[in-house]
Amino acid sequence: MLFEISTSLVMGGLVGYSYLKKSGLSDADKIQRICLNCGLTVKEEDDLKTIQLFRKQRHEWGTEYVYRIPLGLSFNDFEKKINHLRDGLNNKRSAFEIKDLKQINFHENVIRQIKAIIRNRKHLQKDIELSYDGMLHIRVLSNPLPVNLPFQNEMLGKCIDWEVPLGQTRYGFIHHDMERGHITLAGATRKGKTVFLKLLITTLTHQNPENTKLTLIDLKGGLAFSRFKDAKQVETVATDLDSALVALTQVKKEMDEMKGWFDKNGCEDIKEAGIDTRHFIVVDEAAQISPNIITGKEEKEKARKCEEALSEIARIGAGLGYRLIYCSQYPTADVMNKQIKQNCDTVITYKLRDAIASRVVLDESGAESLPVPGRAIYKTPDGVQIVQTPFIDNETIEKIIKPNIIIKANKEETSFEKREGEKGGSHSFKLEEM
């Protein structure tokens, strides 16, 4: 039985291989053929004109083809056919190639290996990007994205200042600079939001232990963030609506005081003030504190106050050194307060339930088709990228944050008062120094 399967596989592979050898279409040939077959042509007298290859350049990430397009066609015509181009470039005559078959270990479970090859082929596909600058640029990105990217300590080593590791794109490993401002994080259940938040918190405490402050709000039981509660950078881990309201009211009060101080001293923003501290407010599952979702008069009122504080942080906090990371599983218009959404320049979204949810978060569809946990769309004013974010386990997190774990004093006094009293605190020192 095993022998039969392996023989037929080898034969199938050989047939596929010889076909490809015979047909031998390069990507450039395929692009030309797809454009012809999709009607990306114009008729001039008796001539049928289509794109003309002007330049081809190999890069680490793949190949860029530059074309002249015939008069009468627009870039938009090509954009509309992007799926035809992508599918055509990934078109295979068989589920296997010789190189896949060579990897099979016939001493182990062959069926399982074949299934894995088929599953992985879907993820190893090429992607394409189009742009236009008077010429049509088609970038064929041939580096596969990993299906899983385990966290490695070296990822932290490559972060500068307030950067956090974001993950692997088709172009290479990228970081996100937290100085960019607030972030919206979205994704359906079990797609990687909390893992990413934990990676972010771990990185910040490790990279900037003296200048990071964290207010963590997790109303889903608070288990995910509880491991950080004794880290010296953590002001609060709020696990219910009441403690969330106390924490956010405190942040808002601090922020208002800071703003008053800035106004008095004629500082425009935190950089100009020369203050190194940054305060991150992380909300895991915003729906749990959304007044449009919560029922009950009293609870609704508390949620409304939470939302008011969050909107204020989103609106004026960035310049004052406050960074909101606002996360939601249900990014409907009800949960995504407009003011918060408008002030979050960066959007990171894992797979969403449907295209409607994707449009709420990203203003475009696409997040509904992300294939695996950890695969996200990263959108900033600079553009959109697909990224596989690193998976970090709790054991690794605990090892990294260990040097920051302290026995905490009674938290009765408010943190702002405490800092003013604490001459040694970096933040208060900075304020006094100014």
Ligand SMILES: Nc1ncnc2c1ncn2[C@@H]1O[C@H](COP(=O)(O)OP(=O)(O)OP(=O)(O)O)[C@@H](O)[C@H]1O
């Ligand atoms: N970056 C990743 N790479 C690979 N797998 C991941 C990644 N992130 C998460 N996962 C897998 O998905 C599971 C759920 O992740 P996580 O708890 O972050 O989901 P979530 O989006 O926060 O879900 P929920 O909305 O239900 O809280 C993890 O236990 C892990 O198995």
Ligand SMILES: [Mg+2]
């Ligand atoms: Mg979660």
